[in-house]
Amino acid sequence: MPDNNTILLAVQTAAARHGNDPANLVQILREVQDALGHIPEEAVDDIARFLDIPRVRVAGVRGFYHFFHDRPHGRYEILFSDNIIEHLQGKPELLQQMCTRLWVEPERMSEDGLVRVGSTSCIGMSDQGPAALVNGVPVTRLNMERVETMVELVQKGVPLSQWPADFFQVEDNLRRADVLLGEPLERGAGVRAAVEKGSDGILAEIDRSGLRGRGGAGFKTAVKWDFCRKAVDTGEECSIVGPKVCDNTAATVRYVVCNADEGEPGTFKDRVLLNSHADLVFEGMTVAARVIGARQGFLYLRGEYRYLFDKLNGILAQRRRDGLLGENILGSGFSFDIVIHLGAGAYICGEESALIESLEGKRGTPRNRPPFPVTHGYLGKPTVVNNVETYALAAKIAAKGGEWFAAIGTAQSTGTKLLSISGDCERPGVYEYPFGVTVRQVLADCGAQDARAVQVGGPSGTIIGEGEFDRRLAFEDLATGGSFMVFNRERDIFEAARNFSSFFAHESCGFCTPCRVGSTLLKKGMDKIASGHGTCADVEELKRIGQLTRAMSHCGLGQTAANPVLQTLDKFWGDYEKRLISKEFEPSFDLDKALAVARRITGRDDAWAHVSAD
Amino acid sequence: MSEQKKIRVATCSLAGCFGCHMSFLDIDERLLQLLEHIEFDRTPLTDIKHCGPCDVGIIEGGVCNSENVHVLKEFRKNCKVLVAIGACAVNGGIPAVRNNIDLWECFQEVYHYGIGLKNGQIPNDPELPLPFDQVHPIYEVVKVDYFLPGCPPPADAIWKFLTDLLAGKTPKLEYETLHYD
Amino acid sequence: MSDNTINIDGQTVPFLPGQTIMEAAMAAEVYIPHLCHNPEFTPHGSCKLCTVSVNGRSAAACTMPAAAGQQILNNTEELNANRRALVQMLFVEGNHFCPFCEKSGNCQLQALGYYLGMMDPHYNHFYPARAVDGSHPDVLLDLNRCIMCELCVRASRDVDGKNVFGLTGRGIHTHITVNSPSGRLGDTNLAVSDKAAEVCPVGAIIKKRHGFAVPIGERLYDHKTIREVQTEAHK
Numbered sequence A: 001m002p003d004n005n006t007i008l009l010a011v012q013t014a015a016a017r018h019g020n021d022p023a024n025l026v027q028i029l030r031e032v033q034d035a036l037g038h039i040p041e042e043a044v045d046d047i048a049r050f051l052d053i054p055r056v057r058v059a060g061v062r063g064f065y066h067f068f069h070d071r072p073h074g075r076y077e078i079l080f081s082d083n084i085i086e087h088l089q090g091k092p093e094l095l096q097q098m099c100t101r102l103w104v105e106p107e108r109m110s111e112d113g114l115v116r117v118g119s120t121s122c123i124g125m126s127d128q129g130p131a132a133l134v135n136g137v138p139v140t141r142l143n144m145e146r147v148e149t150m151v152e153l154v155q156k157g158v159p160l161s162q163w164p165a166d167f168f169q170v171e172d173n174l175r176r177a178d179v180l181l182g183e184p185l186e187r188g189a190g191v192r193a194a195v196e197k198g199s200d201g202i203l204a205e206i207d208r209s210g211l212r213g214r215g216g217a218g219f220k221t222a223v224k225w226d227f228c229r230k231a232v233d234t235g236e237e238c239s240i241v242g243p244k245v246c247d248n249t250a251a252t253v254r255y256v257v258c259n260a261d262e263g264e265p266g267t268f269k270d271r272v273l274l275n276s277h278a279d280l281v282f283e284g285m286t287v288a289a290r291v292i293g294a295r296q297g298f299l300y301l302r303g304e305y306r307y308l309f310d311k312l313n314g315i316l317a318q319r320r321r322d323g324l325l326g327e328n329i330l331g332s333g334f335s336f337d338i339v340i341h342l343g344a345g346a347y348i349c350g351e352e353s354a355l356i357e358s359l360e361g362k363r364g365t366p367r368n369r370p371p372f373p374v375t376h377g378y379l380g381k382p383t384v385v386n387n388v389e390t391y392a393l394a395a396k397i398a399a400k401g402g403e404w405f406a407a408i409g410t411a412q413s414t415g416t417k418l419l420s421i422s423g424d425c426e427r428p429g430v431y432e433y434p435f436g437v438t439v440r441q442v443l444a445d446c447g448a449q450d451a452r453a454v455q456v457g458g459p460s461g462t463i464i465g466e467g468e469f470d471r472r473l474a475f476e477d478l479a480t481g482g483s484f485m486v487f488n489r490e491r492d493i494f495e496a497a498r499n500f501s502s503f504f505a506h507e508s509c510g511f512c513t514p515c516r517v518g519s520t521l522l523k524k525g526m527d528k529i530a531s532g533h534g535t536c537a538d539v540e541e542l543k544r545i546g547q548l549t550r551a552m553s554h555c556g557l558g559q560t561a562a563n564p565v566l567q568t569l570d571k572f573w574g575d576y577e578k579r580l581i582s583k584e585f586e587p588s589f590d591l592d593k594a595l596a597v598a599r600r601i602t603g604r605d606d607a608w609a610h611v612s613a614d
Numbered sequence B: 001m002s003e004q005k006k007i008r009v010a011t012c013s014l015a016g017c018f019g020c021h022m023s024f025l026d027i028d029e030r031l032l033q034l035l036e037h038i039e040f041d042r043t044p045l046t047d048i049k050h051c052g053p054c055d056v057g058i059i060e061g062g063v064c065n066s067e068n069v070h071v072l073k074e075f076r077k078n079c080k081v082l083v084a085i086g087a088c089a090v091n092g093g094i095p096a097v098r099n100n101i102d103l104w105e106c107f108q109e110v111y112h113y114g115i116g117l118k119n120g121q122i123p124n125d126p127e128l129p130l131p132f133d134q135v136h137p138i139y140e141v142v143k144v145d146y147f148l149p150g151c152p153p154p155a156d157a158i159w160k161f162l163t164d165l166l167a168g169k170t171p172k173l174e175y176e177t178l179h180y181d
Numbered sequence C: 001m002s003d004n005t006i007n008i009d010g011q012t013v014p015f016l017p018g019q020t021i022m023e024a025a026m027a028a029e030v031y032i033p034h035l036c037h038n039p040e041f042t043p044h045g046s047c048k049l050c051t052v053s054v055n056g057r058s059a060a061a062c063t064m065p066a067a068a069g070q071q072i073l074n075n076t077e078e079l080n081a082n083r084r085a086l087v088q089m090l091f092v093e094g095n096h097f098c099p100f101c102e103k104s105g106n107c108q109l110q111a112l113g114y115y116l117g118m119m120d121p122h123y124n125h126f127y128p129a130r131a132v133d134g135s136h137p138d139v140l141l142d143l144n145r146c147i148m149c150e151l152c153v154r155a156s157r158d159v160d161g162k163n164v165f166g167l168t169g170r171g172i173h174t175h176i177t178v179n180s181p182s183g184r185l186g187d188t189n190l191a192v193s194d195k196a197a198e199v200c201p202v203g204a205i206i207k208k209r210h211g212f213a214v215p216i217g218e219r220l221y222d223h224k225t226i227r228e229v230q231t232e233a234h235k
């Protein structure tokens, strides 16, 4: 345990680095944990004092994020990615093997405080899984051999910096490039165009391009930016009327936020963009800033991608040196800068208003809307939130105009889309396609000969079976944020749906009743069926809970949490049916198992000490 | 109605306190009226040990041990309509307060450290019902058709409930007789 | 004035600019079931009991701004069935033993159960392990009954200026925590006279030595439904 002085010093350092600003609480907590291994109560008190906020707020934020700990959690923390694809590729066996070899139980720290082995939601490596985070750094392509070596390294206490470098190798796996990734843009061209064409000019190009958000919902980017630049801060109320105020010396403060939370299981295309095309992304943010009149931007980087943090900061520094960022960009008088905020393990923080709460140093609870971020975003100011890919595309459009882009894709879905393809195919990785491509084409290209189903857009999206492979990827048909998970004929779709239900229950923020309880009930229902105790009545109940969760939840997470169950019940009924028992009713718990404790205590094992199934 | 065959009713108390049965008796002279239409199978009032084929089974109390399950299943098998009566049958009630106390601690308290105990031993007699790790409402163990909450439900509620049921209607309580306490 | 109206179940209801659907409805004595909403505090929107259909789409009435011409469905069988299911969910996710709860008879969760005709909790119980904190001389905190409405959080922060309560944890493990290093209520500066000590709609925050003061039969919801009580209160 660190002593009080060590704690104080850690807090002081972290708080000072972040200007003692409560809005940076999530960042401060992360740095304190880096220094101390966890965030003890004393640190909570110190942080509260330095930031002049109630300790209950600090404790509340610490308790929200998966990656924050209030007690020691092992000098090595090994978290296996729980994505269904990696699951099917042997994650449970690998995890079990590691636990057995290290003499630990899953999710529990070893008694000597050496190690904790557990699971975490998809870490964005499903094209090169099974993967795990070791003290926050991804180790890819796990197999029994690698697990064995890791066990030895842990037991010998070898620091991560001395582990074999190839363990940490993350490949881009770029398999198909089109206009975004295939035709390089001269560095600075987007910013230069923005400076030259000005707010109106650029917005007109974005509008002409027909660009829609790539995060999943597909909102028109030009409309969003226009709302934001027209939003005027009148002190208390912000409204989208008033005159255009888009030059960034004006009174209204606006923000540009890049959503790099990429939490939807099965997506990793933003990882590749940030790893190999970060300049393009930052360029797009700068373009957006010019359009709406923002001086400040944030990249909200999911905690799982922390290994990119230093690299990205380096690129930002270079851009400042090159006059592409910071004060007086390209001598135009326009100023804009970008700060990277790291998340700490919370899928919900990909939802834009929860993301903003997190940026403000709060629990990632989605806000009530309206008002929307374009009028009331970060610190209540007009804010544009877009996906990583959206910004990258915006940079290209700024430089090259909107016309050529609108010519690609379909009428309502212009341009190209990055897909993150994983699962049962020969060539998993990132594929760039014009919108409108059929699923069948994609399957052929990635070498998925034996596909039975594809989960399009991740668990919150749509699952389709063979009969639907001629459907097109586009907002007018199958909308997608990019996740594309392939299941072959040997796969059990019920297990996929069960994995997704666990994911949602685990990631629900807990704010609203229907999602908090409903997602938990769905998970329990699926577990009951998996255990061989499910009946048709249980299935009917799942449907009712699913409808309720969908209709009454506060945000997109709860509204889509039942999708996997409801859709697979509809499309893959056989995978359920074979598990159901033909009774009218089955108890909610395993009766005989519930007597086990008493049997142990009394030492009984007679007939009366058991309850038979019937 | 009196011309018809009498409706056969069974009742029992599982993990309950017989309070619901007492409240049932509180319908007082209306009991005689009721008896014109019903006859009892197994109840604490009769000497019948096992529930036979019945029209209505009424269960007080939740499920806390193996014997409760046997009785409950017997009722379910034999009764056309099964009714959960009282808070314990409906949500576990007071007995379920033990649900977050470790069973071992419960046994220790009862058999080792309890007041007046000397050299206490945990009994392992095969005759004794074995407790579950948690107490559950009966609907988590068998299908239940109707619920009558209350701790206990007032006699008027029981009366209204039963007369509705016997008249073949879905029981409906007046606002003032629906209570969870 | 004529454009500043909404329609709730066929009834024309006027609203003032800036009002939510709930506020407009309350002013017109139209009852929309609610639990986390209390007109004295900023709207919250977490329980979702107040969900109505606005032009065909679900929305929480307590947070949704009223807008001219909205066609709203409120007191329908379908919506009330969903509300009943939410109440049932709240019952099973906590430990609600009404028979020995001091709030019984005056509890809004219970009263909504009565109003919506909830006969049983329906779902399987979670029976979570939750803490009871009796460390404060005058106030008891029993998290078994907490429904995460954050009224105590809002009251302490916005009215008392103390921030005694806050939420921590996440998902199904979300829970109330208090503003002291020990985590004990007795070590906070909560006073029994604070707004936060009396605002809890259920029996999670209870003033000590006040229990069962009102005899059964004379409690708030013994004879009047929550609809009647709240509609009268807001007159």
Ligand SMILES: Cc1cc2nc3c(=O)[nH]c(=O)nc-3n(C[C@H](O)[C@H](O)[C@H](O)COP(=O)(O)O)c2cc1C
Pocket: A212, A213, A214, A215, A216, A217, A218, A219, A259, A260, A261, A262, A263, A264, A347, A348, A349, A350, A351, A352, A353, A385, A386, A387, A388, A390, A555, A556, A557
């Ligand atoms: C639960 C949830 C998670 C989300 N996660 C992400 C995410 O990881 N990345 C993302 O860009 N958008 C995510 N979104 C969508 C965002 O709320 C928002 O619509 C998007 O960032 C807007 O950017 P776009 O218009 O460029 O797509 C998520 C939404 C929900 C409801």
Ligand code: SF4
Pocket: A348, A365, A366, A507, A508, A509, A510, A511, A512, A513, A515, A516, A553, A554, A555, A556, A557, A558, A559
């Ligand atoms: S729907 Fe789920 S994630 Fe969204 S606010 Fe409600 S509890 Fe939180």
Ligand code: SF4
Pocket: C145, C146, C147, C148, C149, C150, C151, C152, C153, C176, C199, C200, C201, C202, C204, C205
């Ligand atoms: S303690 Fe009471 S007021 Fe506070 S959140 Fe829980 S139920 Fe609401």
Ligand code: FES
Pocket: C033, C034, C035, C036, C037, C044, C045, C046, C047, C048, C049, C050, C051, C060, C061, C062, C063
């Ligand atoms: S009363 Fe509106 S959400 Fe709770």
